[in-house]
Amino acid sequence: MSLTRLQISASLAPSVLPSFYVTVTESSAISQLRLGDWNLAAEDVATVLYDVDGDTDVFVDAARGTDGIEDVTVPPSTGGSGFVLVTATPEALPFFRTFLVLTARAGLLVRSPVVYSDFETSGEVVGDAEALQAAVDTAPSTIDVTIEEIGSRPSLRTDPFSELSTRQREAVRLAFEHGYYRHPRETTHAELADKLRCAPNTVSEHLQKAEMKLIKALVSQRNFGP
Numbered sequence: 001m002s003l004t005r006l007q008i009s010a011s012l013a014p015s016v017l018p019s020f021y022v023t024v025t026e027s028s029a030i031s032q033l034r035l036g037d038w039n040l041a042a043e044d045v046a047t048v049l050y051d052v053d054g055d056t057d058v059f060v061d062a063a064r065g066t067d068g069i070e071d072v073t074v075p076p077s078t079g080g081s082g083f084v085l086v087t088a089t090p091e092a093l094p095f096f097r098t099f100l101v102l103t104a105r106a107g108l109l110v111r112s113p114v115v116y117s118d119f120e121t122s123g124e125v126v127g128d129a130e131a132l133q134a135a136v137d138t139a140p141s142t143i144d145v146t147i148e149e150i151g152s153r154p155s156l157r158t159d160p161f162s163e164l165s166t167r168q169r170e171a172v173r174l175a176f177e178h179g180y181y182r183h184p185r186e187t188t189h190a191e192l193a194d195k196l197r198c199a200p201n202t203v204s205e206h207l208q209k210a211e212m213k214l215i216k217a218l219v220s221q222r223n224f225g226p
Contacts, residue, residue, distance in 0.1 A: 011119060019065075020066040027054075034114070038112075054082070109125065170196065
């Protein structure tokens with residue numbers, strides 16, 4: 001057995017998506033979902049922890065209005081993260097459950113986070129090379145799987161930027177390039193919003209969440225505190 005890491009993406013047909021995923025995709029208030037943890041041990045229920053990059057209320061309302069969603073819980077906010085815990089029947093999360101069951105049967109490990117944005121899911125899968133390819137080959141026709149990157153071992157993910165969503169990384173990069181972090185500041189939220197094509201308060205939210213994640217990663221690495 002040879003251990004292989006695949007960075008994969010899967011383009012999804014709307015027919016295999018829960019209705020709240022479609023709502024999230026079509027809403028300008030949310031740019032990305034990150035699936036951080038999940039529990040599929042029970043046959044009749046699945047529990048998934050989402051980190052919502054955007055307006056958490058939009059996600060919560062959409063989830064609560066979806067058939068098969070049994071419970072939606074918003075834990076107390078920590079560091080500006082929009083965590084939402086969703087409990088649902090398997091029918092409410094058809095793609096997610098199918099994907100994880102498929103990889104589990106092949107003896108593969110799906111690493112978190114699994115990222116969803118614009119009808120596409122991406123993540124990292126680790127396991128035997130032949131089993132990985134077989135899993136890709138047997139993917140349902142409603143899922144178009146693409147292998148983005150192949151490696152010989154799992155990534156260590158020590159880079160704190162790996163914890164940021166795509167939009168958070170983009171916001172931080174533009175803010176840095178245009179002097180937002182200089183003193184005095186050389187740009188504003190409104191100017192960055194024009195470049196990111198979003199509202200100024202959305203830029204503020206992206207930066208606040210990104211800064212908190214980066215600071216927490218730095219403090220953790222340096223053992224400054226718990």
